[in-house]
Amino acid sequence: MVDHPNLSYDEIYKDVDAWLQEHWDVSRGLAAWREILVEGGWAAPTWPEEYYGRNFSIEQAGAVNQAFDDHGAVGVAQGGPGRLASHTILVHGTDAQKKKYLRPILTGEASWCQLFSEPGSGSDLAGLATKAEKDGDRWVMNGQKVWNTSAHHADFGILVARSDWDVPKHQGISYFLINMRQPGVEVRPLRQMNGHASFNEVFMADAEVLAEDLLGAEGEGWKIAATTLSAERQGFGGDRSGGKVKDLPGPIYAEYRDELAIALEPYTWYPQRAGRVDLVMPRAMETGAISDPHVRQELAKLIAMKKASDLAAASAVQKRRAGNSNVIPEGSIGKLAASVIARQASHVHTLVSGTDSMLKGADSPMDGVIAEILISVPAISIAGGTDEIQKNIISERVLELPKEPRFDTGPFRDVPRNLADI
Amino acid sequence: MQVGFTEDQLQFRDVVSRFLKDKSPPTAVRALMDSEQGYDSEVWQQLSQEIGLLGVHLPEAYGGFGFGPIELGVIAQEMGRYLFCGPYFASAVMAGYAVLNSANEEAKERLLPEIAAGTKIAALVLDDLSDAATVGTGISASGGRLNGTAGIVVDAHVADTLIVVAGTPEGLSLYEVAPALASVTPLDAIDPTRKLSRVTFNGCAGERIAGAGVDIDLLWDQMSTVLAHEMIGGAERLFETTIEYMKMRVQFGRQIGSFQSLKHRCADLLLELELAKAMTHEAGRFMASGEGDAYSPNMAKAMASDAYLGVAKQAIQLRGGIGFTWEEDTHLWFKRAKASEMFLGSPNWHRERMMQRMEADAVRAANG
Ligand SMILES: Cc1cc2nc3c(=O)[nH]c(=O)nc-3n(C[C@H](O)[C@H](O)[C@H](O)COP(=O)(O)OP(=O)(O)OC[C@H]3O[C@@H](n4cnc5c(N)ncnc54)[C@H](O)[C@@H]3O)c2cc1C
Numbered sequence: 144m145v146d147h148p149n150l151s152y153d154e155i156y157k158d159v160d161a162w163l164q165e166h167w168d169v170s171r172g173l174a175a176w177r178e179i180l181v182e183g184g185w186a187a188p189t190w191p192e193e194y195y196g197r198n199f200s201i202e203q204a205g206a207v208n209q210a211f212d213d214h215g216a217v218g219v220a221q222g223g224p225g226r227l228a229s230h231t232i233l234v235h236g237t238d239a240q241k242k243k244y245l246r247p248i249l250t251g252e253a254s255w256c257q258l259f260s261e262p263g264s265g266s267d268l269a270g271l272a273t274k275a276e277k278d279g280d281r282w283v284m285n286g287q288k289v290w291n292t293s294a295h296h297a298d299f300g301i302l303v304a305r306s307d308w309d310v311p312k313h314q315g316i317s318y319f320l321i322n323m324r325q326p327g328v329e330v331r332p333l334r335q336m337n338g339h340a341s342f343n344e345v346f347m348a349d350a351e352v353l354a355e356d357l358l359g360a361e362g363e364g365w366k367i368a369a370t371t372l373s374a375e376r377q378g379f380g381g382d383r384s385g386g387k388v389k390d391l392p393g394p395i396y397a398e399y400r401d402e403l404a405i406a407l408e409p410y411t412w413y414p415q416r417a418g419r420v421d422l423v424m425p426r427a428m429e430t431g432a433i434s435d436p437h438v439r440q441e442l443a444k445l446i447a448m449k450k451a452s453d454l455a456a457a458s459a460v461q462k463r464r465a466g467n468s469n470v471i472p473e474g475s476i477g478k479l480a481a482s483v484i485a486r487q488a489s490h491v492h493t494l495v496s497g498t499d500s501m502l503k504g505a506d507s508p509m510d511g512v513i514a515e516i517l518i519s520v521p522a523i524s525i526a527g528g529t530d531e532i533q534k535n536i537i538s539e540r541v542l543e544l545p546k547e548p549r550f551d552t553g554p555f556r557d558v559p560r561n562l563a564d565i
Numbered sequence: 566m567q568v569g570f571t572e573d574q575l576q577f578r579d580v581v582s583r584f585l586k587d588k589s590p591p592t593a594v595r596a597l598m599d600s601e602q603g604y605d606s607e608v609w610q611q612l613s614q615e616i617g618l619l620g621v622h623l624p625e626a627y628g629g630f631g632f633g634p635i636e637l638g639v640i641a642q643e644m645g646r647y648l649f650c651g652p653y654f655a656s657a658v659m660a661g662y663a664v665l666n667s668a669n670e671e672a673k674e675r676l677l678p679e680i681a682a683g684t685k686i687a688a689l690v691l692d693d694l695s696d697a698a699t700v701g702t703g704i705s706a707s708g709g710r711l712n713g714t715a716g717i718v719v720d721a722h723v724a725d726t727l728i729v730v731a732g733t734p735e736g737l738s739l740y741e742v743a744p745a746l747a748s749v750t751p752l753d754a755i756d757p758t759r760k761l762s763r764v765t766f767n768g769c770a771g772e773r774i775a776g777a778g779v780d781i782d783l784l785w786d787q788m789s790t791v792l793a794h795e796m797i798g799g800a801e802r803l804f805e806t807t808i809e810y811m812k813m814r815v816q817f818g819r820q821i822g823s824f825q826s827l828k829h830r831c832a833d834l835l836l837e838l839e840l841a842k843a844m845t846h847e848a849g850r851f852m853a854s855g856e857g858d859a860y861s862p863n864m865a866k867a868m869a870s871d872a873y874l875g876v877a878k879q880a881i882q883l884r885g886g887i888g889f890t891w892e893e894d895t896h897l898w899f900k901r902a903k904a905s906e907m908f909l910g911s912p913n914w915h916r917e918r919m920m921q922r923m924e925a926d927a928v929r930a931a932n933g
Contacts, residue, residue: 262887263815265886266816266817270818289886290886334891335891336881336895336899338891493907494911494913496907497907497911498717498908499716500755500904500907501717501755501907501908502752502755506753507753507755514755518755518899521878521888521899522889524882525881529885531824531826547824549817549818550818550819551819559819561813
């Protein structure tokens with residue numbers, strides 16, 4: 144446990160407010176401002192004091208965010224993968240690694256991607272087969288990764304690869320920090336069925352990693368990956384939203400908007416894949432479908448389901464805050480509920496739009512938003528762990544039903560795998 | 566009660582299937598769905614001239630082969646299976662049936678042989694594709710002039726002639742309009758393997774070709790039955806490739822097809838698909854013979870829609886991430902399933918129509 148400094152919300156707000164009054168200046172360039180921000184110690188208040196932070200709690204950091212928003216001041220660089228990298232490096236990195244990598248993440252000078260999933264191992268992430276071979280003071284990587292958001296403009300990647308094939312699968316994985324700007328790394332965009340290309344495939348052919356860029360110990364990769372994945376699940380709660388300042392006029396905001404546009408571009412269709420429940424009622428009113436008794440039934444089911452799911456999630460959070468550990472993993476239940484809701488929403492949107500749901504793009508309802516829902520919803524039950532995997536977690540870990548027999552507990556070399564990986 | 570196909574029909578299926586397998590592989594489908602025209606002129610010619618599929622359901626007197634809804638269903642099922650791209654459904658099925666049912670003799674003699682030969686592509690303009698009962702409220706005709714808009718018309722962008730169902734004071738009537746006189750605007754379709762346009766008439770001249778009134782219920786039943794065949798063909802193909810994938814794909818040291826939860830899901834899907842197939846083939850037989858339940862086409866379209874979409878969703882889900890990519894072919898069939906769901910009446914519409922017909926039968930029976 145870290146000790147948070149004994150400062151109230153108001154005290155913190157006053158400090159930041161004073162600091163911003165002195166230092167915030169819209170006429171500065173973005174890079175110059177970020178240097179000042181990092182030096183001033185307000186870049187990452189939840190981080191430890193040795194590394195640009197102040198050991199603040201999430202609540203305390205909220206005061207900092209508020210003051211920044213009130214001044215219209217720009218914060219550190221956004222972007223999911225960079226946050227995952229910094230979090231993992233903070234927990235498991237050496238001092239040298241922290242010195243080398245953390246600051247450029249905050250300033251936005253270096254961007255990151257996550258190299259975990261492989262074509263041969265998705266649900267079974269620990270079955271990954273990218274080879275990491277030690278060669279003197281470097282590691283040589285060979286293999287393929289997939290679903291890598293932002294890899295096409297990333298400078299570095301957090302990478303898990305297999306360094307030992309003779310131990311059970313979880314024990315032979317190591318965690319690396321890889322430089323993406325090298326000849327052995329090739330990044331190709333991956334197009335989805337909804338037309339967006341939010342992800343990439345990353346091919347490694349004798350790609351190099353310096354020995355000093357192994358994170359943690361050899362063979363500890365799975366444990367370290369768990370740190371990354373739990374940060375991923377926690378979402379972006381501790382981050383500054385950036386939402387309030389991004390519409391302001393001025394050159395620094397324009398720079399910031401450009402940076403955000405690149406970071407957020409892969410996510411523009413994410414609300415659609417969740418089904419856009421918010422649009423169902425207005426659309427039903429607008430089209431007149433609201434008077435169809437069958438549509439009414441389906442719509443009512445959807446709204447009730449969504450409301451109940453929000454309530455269940457809120458109650459789980461409350462119980463956990465109150466120290467009750469006997470809470471159904473909110474993640475798995477919530478994720479399953481999200482899938483059911485998205486599918487029902489897609490169904491209702493189809494009913495409401497009628498034959499117009501045969502169209503897409505500018506010719507279709509809401510300038511293509513409805514069509515994008517219909518062809519994006521299938522992703523929600525796959526991305527971030529499939530529905531089937533969530534159900535396995537619920538039935539085996541929550542309900543404690545007997546586990547499935549396993550065929551992958553021996554040395555990884557002998558575990559049956561996809562032909563393409565052998 | 567005859568169930569199943571005759572030897573000749575099965576042989577015919579083989580011929581059609583071989584042809585489409587060869588001419589409509591996914592590479593060709595992808596090329597055509599990106600093209601403006603949307604079909605391959607050479608294959609279109611072979612389809613009509615070499616194996617004579619366009620006029621299979623049309624009488625010999627009009628250049629057809631004199632077969633009926635069953636053979637037409639066989640073709641549609643295979644076309645759905647191979648996601649055939651071309652104005653077959655629009656011209657041979659929709660327009661072909663409309664002209665055959667309702668046009669006067671002169672128009673039949675003029676139009677049908679060319680539709681059967683593939684030398685003329687006709688598109689049927691209906692102002693409503695969701696509800697047979699409201700057809701004719703959007704496009705009206707009087708004094709040889711047409712006015713109104715059809716929001717979605719299949720393959721109008723390549724039509725040589727437009728066959729229009731229009732409302733008149735005497736009821737629905739059939740008109741022929743030269744495409745150049747109408748305004749035809751291609752639309753972006755969610756399923757790019759079936760091209761759609763919007764067609765607007767602004768007082769343009771049309772030739773009244775109706776011999777009698779238009780029996781919209783009959784036409785709708787004919788079209789729905791063929792569409793249901795197309796849908797189960799697509800569903801079969803997706804189902805088969807999904808099962809193959811599950812035997813191949815390994816996670817956790819085992820084939821994913823070995824997980825019992827997935828096996829049961831596949832068994833459920835097979836059940837749904839087999840029921841939809843049985844009903845669809847029954848609808849074909851009903852349309853051919855008139856024996857059976859008048860609402861068979863409604864049951865067929867509703868069940869085929871639900872089965873196709875159910876299979877298509879699982880075809881993606883059971884492939885995991887790869888199933889959501891553009892490169893993998895599954896989404897092509899998924900989009901056809903999605904677009905066909907609402908085309909010619911949603912499953913709900915068809916179930917409602919089925920109930921109306923059942924109720925009417927029951928009332929008739931009660932009144933002796
Ligand atoms: C839109 C989208 C975004 C994504 N974003 C990311 C990302 O940012 N980072 C990242 O690393 N990955 C990402 N992924 C990848 C995603 O995590 C994987 O696709 C997912 O975990 C499934 O793995 P897979 O695709 O290899 O499918 P597989 O694991 O091959 O699964 C195939 C089917 O088998 C089922 N199955 C597998 N194991 C079992 C079992 N034990 N019991 C029952 N059923 C089983 C699955 O549920 C699925 O239906 C993304 C995927 C999508 C579609």
